[in-house]
Amino acid sequence: MKILVCVKQIIEPVGPITIREDGKWLNQDDALDYRINYYDTYAMEAAVRIKETFSDTLVDAVSVGPADIEPTLRHALALGADNAIHIKTREKDYLPADITGRLIADYVSVNPCDLILAGVMSEDTMQSLTGPVAAAHCGIPCATAATAITVDPVKKTADVVCELEGGINEQIRLGLPALITVQSGINQPRYASLSNRLRAKSQLIEVIDKSDDAAMPGQYQKIRRVFVPEKTAHGEFLEGSSTEKARVLVSRLHERSIL
């Protein structure tokens, strides 16, 4: 069985975000850090667990983005991916799922697999679309927000528990090949083993170059403006030592008859 896991390198703000002069994206400065998407680590772990059950499984990780997303693919290798594929774009700014989903589907059309896993969403752009767009363009069924996955490679099925809203679960049987987006908490992602980390450092990453505009799908949306929303905060920032802040807080709440 062949599993493809879609991983994304996300932006993690570690300081005050500022907007680039052209107003179309963020300043890529010290305020931004980069790492693998939280939800994708659960998808990676789900793939590795399937491989542990069915030993003739191959797990590949794919990521779409510019040259500097390589560390995230190496992280996926360290977490247990056998191979890493980098679909390299020129874009350093916002990549809508319209594009990433189509690029992944293009890859799958020449490199078929039995199961595609992806995080249910990315932490930075929160589109929740890359998996579903890729599935739609691959013409395969899709299940979203999975909290349990059981694969039967002989029958070519996957039994999936999907989380709907409000604590409701739906049990779905998928015929493979299929795509599943993985909800956090489905498993406990393991730490990368030392041997995997060493292998990940030096392993060759397959690069598929899409950095030429002609190689990209058409444009589906255009950013007009990116901005830091005005603070609607009506809240009061309490000042002073911990003791002073606690006293002020309790007396404010007491005045409002809340405490």
Next chain:
Amino acid sequence: MPVRTLLIADTLNNAVSAKSFELAGVADSLSPGRPDHAAYILAGDDITGAGQDLAEKTAISAIAFEGKMFRLPDPEALATAICAMPELATARYICFLHTPAGCHAAAKVAAHIDAACISGVANIGFDDDQPVLERSLLNGKVSMKTRPQTEQVVITTMPGAFATPEIADQHARPRVECRTVTVALADSRFHPETVSKAEETDTGLDRASIIVAAGRGIGDEENLALIHSLARTLPNAAVAASRPLCDLKWLSYAHQVGATGKTVSPKLYIACGISGAQQHLQGMQDSQCIVAVNTDPNAAIFSIADYCIVDDLVRFIPEIITAYEALNPDLS
């Protein structure tokens, strides 16, 4: 006038979700004051009655897809049925709710008509008669305005972002049309089997007037003791958690507040080490008073808090307990 906006209601067991009524607000943003430009779509195996109710309450006509395949939520069959309806060709906007299943069906419809698919839309404006959609990034730290580059657009809208408008024309008689759907399922490889409710353990969250909530920012599992201790000190208080904490199994999912957990509105919500992910805010933003404690002064949770405390929880929580006990000396 052909239908300009299709609104896809979220249904379960032949009932329409409360959030689906907000789609009427989305339609109003797209064609102000013209509910007749929109049509709801809803699916079930006995859904026409719910369609009637939805149409009456929103003054928007409804198309009810009825068929056995809609007994359980099936975004694949729903998208296939939408792709087959003649109204799709002339619709400019196809709007779903922003849920994983909504995004799933949205992506499938968008692929079929090769339209832009833009999710999590929180506001809609127009510039030169062209729609400009606003959505949030990085947990609300940044917003973006984006312009679809295709004539038709598929969107998913954020719950809570669009209010259901008042009905202007009380005499409007929106049409409700039932269509029996027999999507060819023979070759479908998506089979819903059952729907079940997760096991409930009583966390007291529904009854509590004060909720002390913990997030990933509490750092160590042992710091949960502080959260429990604060909840024990305050009257009628219960403990809640953000999703990442439940993912770590530090607290069970029964304690989870947010989009995929409980929605609460206590008198006082004390968010400890919670960054303020939108999915969490959706579940608690209607609390009467919100106190946020976080070491990151830029945490999104501060944008909705009444009282903001930038501090370390390990230091601060014992201080609140002391201050509260000083106020109520008979308790200590």
